[in-house]
Amino acid sequence: MDIKIGLADSPRELVIKLPEGQDDVLSTVEQAISGGQPTLKLEDAKGQRYLIRTERIVYVEQGTAAARTVGFMR
Structure with missing residues (x-):
């Protein structure tokens, strides 16, 4: 699943590919912003870690976890 910040x-926006099973990432971001935490920590599917200042976040967009189909469908 992708998340855009x-x-x-x-x-440019920050695009992070999250591992499967992290459907609650929006609530984690919301808690970090509303709780007054200075930073948000996220880890992508490859194990890279991101440290984001919450005061600089303007919007968060969560993509779908479903894979896209390519080609002709019958």
């Missing part, structure tokens, strides 16, 4: 004063 828009950051203030940045023309």
Whole structure:
């Protein structure tokens, strides 16, 4: 599943591929922002860790976990 995070004063968004089974990532982000935590820690599917300043987060978009089909369907 992909998650896109828009950051203030940045023309690009941060796209992170999360491992399967992390459907509650939006609630984790919301708790970090509303709880006044200065940073948000996320880990992607490859094990890379991200440390994001919560005061710079503008929006968060969560993609679907379903795989896209390619080609002709019958």
